[in-house]
Amino acid sequence: MSTAEIEISEHGQAGHDPHLAHHFDTLEQQYSSAKLGMWVFLGTEILMFGGLFCAYSVFRHNYPLVFSFAAETYLNTKLGALNTVVLITSSLTMAWGVRAAQLNQRMTLIVCLILTLMGAAAFMVVKSIEYTAKWNENVFVGYGNRYNNDYGGKEKADLPTQASGGVPLPATPVTPPAPTDANALKDVSQIRPRYNSPEGLVIPTSKDVVSLTPAEKEELVNERFHALPDQDQWRVSVFFSCYFLMTGLHGIHVLVGMGLITWILIRAVRNEFNSEYFVPVDLVGLYWHLVDLIWIFLFPLLYLIH
Amino acid sequence: MSTAEHNVAGTHDAHIAPHHEHAGAHVVPGWLLIGVYLILMVLTAITVFVSTMDLGQYNIIVALGVAVIKASLVALFFMHLFWDSKFNSVVLIAALIFVSLFIGLALLDSTAYQPVIKVTPVAKVP
Secondary structure, three states, X not given: OHHHHHOEOOOOOEOOOOOOOOOOOOHHHHHHHHHHHHHHHHHHHHHHHHHHHHHHHHHXXXXXXXXXXHHHHHOOHHHHHHHHHHHHHHHHHHHHHHHHHHOOOHHHHHHHHHHHHHHHHHHHHHHHHHHHHHHHOOEOOHHHEOOOOOOXXXXXXXXXXXXXXXXXXXXXXXXXOOOOOHHHHHXXXXXXXXXXXXXXXXXXXXXXXXXOOHHHHHHHHHHHHHOOOHHXXXXXXXXXXXXXXXXXXXXXXXXXXXXXXXXXXXXXXXXXXXXXXXXXXXXHHHHHHHHHHHHHHHHHHHHOOO | OOHHHOOOOOOHHHHHOOOOXXXXXXXXXXXXXXXXXXXXXXXXXXXXXXXXXXXXXXXXXXXXXXXXXHXXXXXXXXXXXXXXXXXXXXXXHHHHHHHHHHHHHHXXXXXXXXXXXXXXXXXXXX
């Protein structure tokens, strides 16, 4: 860098750092501006995911039983936890890479970036295993979901009769019978509370659904499914819309992150970074940590529902 | 941040002290990165373990509480917010406040447009 300082820069100013744009006074000012810009972008990313988190919150608040049924039946907590570990580990290697760039450790930076890239790839492999399982179990998004009213594939869920178009017929308003009315009491089993309450439903649960035989599993799934309130049963497909949109948008971010890390890796191999110029490494690192941050919330919200 | 760690870019001090950051950024100590990583792993194990227990409504509180702690650790140390200009933190917190407002207000009236009239839980069948 000391030789660069005495060269004439492209802007014709002697003693000008080649990485310092002419509209900044100092490298420090340029660096903090770049970081602030990145943070504003990350803020908009959080707001974008906020829309999906909002949809998730409203649906889970209204149909807690549907969410616990779908998550406990179909989501593999072990794979989710594995992906959490993989992503946090790749966050560590990315943070270490930024540190290496700041300290002029070119080889460490390259190794860290390769490790981060491998972590991202491993995450996507696990994710694709999960998505394949959903596809095979006919719980994909929209019409590909056996709980959707308009699902046309095999093994459609045994849904109560409803109007087509995915919208249930408005149920006849039900007046809760007075507990003393003997005739009404017979019908109490037909009236299921929509909210998870002490008097509410108890869904039969069993750990390690994965270890059951397919027939046993199908039986258990049906048993749990029919314990759900009739008017909510088709909404199991809504859970999977939330699941695929949230993990899908996150997965797209992982793919974009892999592209960015590859770009940084190529530049690192070309020895373009040093202790005075590492802004791209730092900003891509921030992006990668945000991807990790989103997953830190997605994991408990989707995989750990009870 | 001490002045020794905070050399101004382009000064010759920066070249004499290569272990300190030049362009105003802070170099995170390696032990701290490893420590934060280990805490994140422990918290992940805790949140998975707690999810196997039935704590009723407290399950979601524990799960989200642990997630907030993990996210704070990542933001503060992996993302340098602990040493950064506080304005970056303000940007992040502002985004989080708006997301909270969005979700909070949506939840307030989310039950108001249901096709089914809310049925209050009735007494158990004997």
